[in-house]
Amino acid sequence: MAGLHKSEFANPVINWIDTRLPVFTMLQKEYGVFPTPKNFNYFWNFGALAMVNLMIMIATGIFLAMNYQPNSELAFDSVQHIMRDVNYGWLIRYVHQNGASMFFIVTYIHIFRGLYYGSYKSPRELLWMMGVVILLLMMATAFMGYVLPWGQMSYWGATVITNLFSAFPVVGPKIVTLLWGGFSVDNPTLNRFFALHYLLPFVLIGVVFLHIAALHVVGSNNPLGIDVKTPQDTLPFHPYYTIKDSVGMCVYLIVFAILVFFAPNFLGDPNNFIPANPLQTPADIVPEWYFLPYYAILRSVPNKLLGVCLMFASILVLFVLPWLDTSRVRSARFRPIYRQLIWVWVAAFIGLGVCGAHKPEGVWVILSRVCTLYYFLHFLVILPLLGKLERPLALPESISQPVTGGRGGGPLPSGATTKPMEKA
């Protein structure tokens, strides 16, 4: 029988299926014996954690959708119905609500990992760019999800953010009308946001699949940022990284559980416990915490169009990052100056987040401008120049060399190759 896949599985049922549809062979190849650099630190957990988080969001979201009413008259009360009357509805809803925050925490750390160890550099440019697409889809999904409870902050957040598109000349107002399905945020807006909020996670799955497919073609980067040279540099994914990811997942679940069970509204806004009221604007309109840095960039510029452009540019610049960074050394560990400046960039990003939470007055305006300036300077000026000016440290021969004895003092426990500072 030519053309049939030859399965190596002993179990006759698995063998029968695998011969006709080699999913088991594929799983074995991609998640069983898949050769993975042996020197990952715990930063390499966060991709798997993001995947788990996406699954949690979809699972809880489907059950929420069974009881939620996407109608401006009913939405707020239906969420409270879930919280009060649906069996364990409060649990499902709080997991979903805080799951969004966890998703961004995990993803931001995952992105930081990429920035620090140069995971965006050749040959992983496309892999990185698909990651940026994932980030954008996540943001759109999270934004629309926040509108669904139809509280005051849902309503006014939706009004402010959708209105941003009106800054674009000619097409702007048309885009806004299209987003709203009318001439203000209203029931049609809620309807289409619900539909899109249900759709986009599945688009996300598709892009995540491509992200992982591309990863399995080029292989993972690693803390040294050098290529895998010999089989001694790698370990099979299972059991080495399945168990290491499991350790990270347990810790992640602890943080998640503490949020859900002991501080479920800690990251929320009290205003969202008030039903949406188009006639009454809250004193402060603040987006969810994970959007605060971009919100601060937006408000740091007095011109609306320029502010909107900068805000979008702050994400879009990541698409061209592989070409902005001219250094051929991937890992910050061997780039003495970049290694310092990446923390300045992190400080600027966090600083922007703090600015975004405050009214744009006094010191906050200045601080947000300084941080915005550095955010862009880092990508557009420093990285292109630094690659030419910086003198990188000598790279190790291979991955197995520094692990087996390059650092002296016998075998190191895994993860010890990471300095404590990098665990922040």
Added chain:
Amino acid sequence: MHALRSLMAGIFAAGLLAAPVMASEEAPHPPAQKWSFASVFGTYDLASAQRGFQVYSEVCANCHSMRLLHYRDLAGIGFSPEQIKAIASNVTVPMGIDDQGAPKEGKGTPASKFRSPFPNDNAARSANGGALPPDLSLIVNAREGEYDYIFALLTGYAEAPAKFTMQDGMNYNKYFPGHQIAMPKPLSDGQVTFADGTSNSVEQMSRDLVTFLTWAANPEMVERKQMGVRIVLFLILMTGLTYAVKRKIWADVH
């Protein structure tokens, strides 16, 4: 480079320190009170919540609705089914429309929603000098400062300072943003008589009421925290076990 990093950290820290200072210019921060439910293992003081329900029914319910609650929910603060039936049957609630199409009213049942004092927002506004008494179902969660703020508000009525000009029909409150609140001082000493002989000072009534309102906004809290303790303990154990397995599997690498 280190100097640069500490400079950034300094700016960051300065920002964090400046935040509460700026907030305090608007209204004083409500002082933190001791609550039965505030800690990680905290539960609702049921007797207090039941007295709070009495305060709500006798005082607040004249103007404020709690439209998200049903009488059956009162089982959550320890009322027996008989008590709930009695409480509900003392209330007249809307019962849809009769055969002639006129609105019908009848005795409440445990399944009835809490009776709202006004048929709609316009009626509520016109009876309250234009101000809308907010629904209290979620009021504790819907305010910055939560239960401490509500307690501070209830006990924060005072004479307006001499230089402070009040608008007509407004009342001075130390903790209300802007200090001018449409609601007159709702509680005064001795207003409600508790069957269990608990003091009926403004402070005690406010404390009980806030306990009740916190329960009303978060009826799942006790179950949630208890489940959380078990799940977090399990996860810590799981982390330990997983880490031990990880160490064993990785022992032969290097």
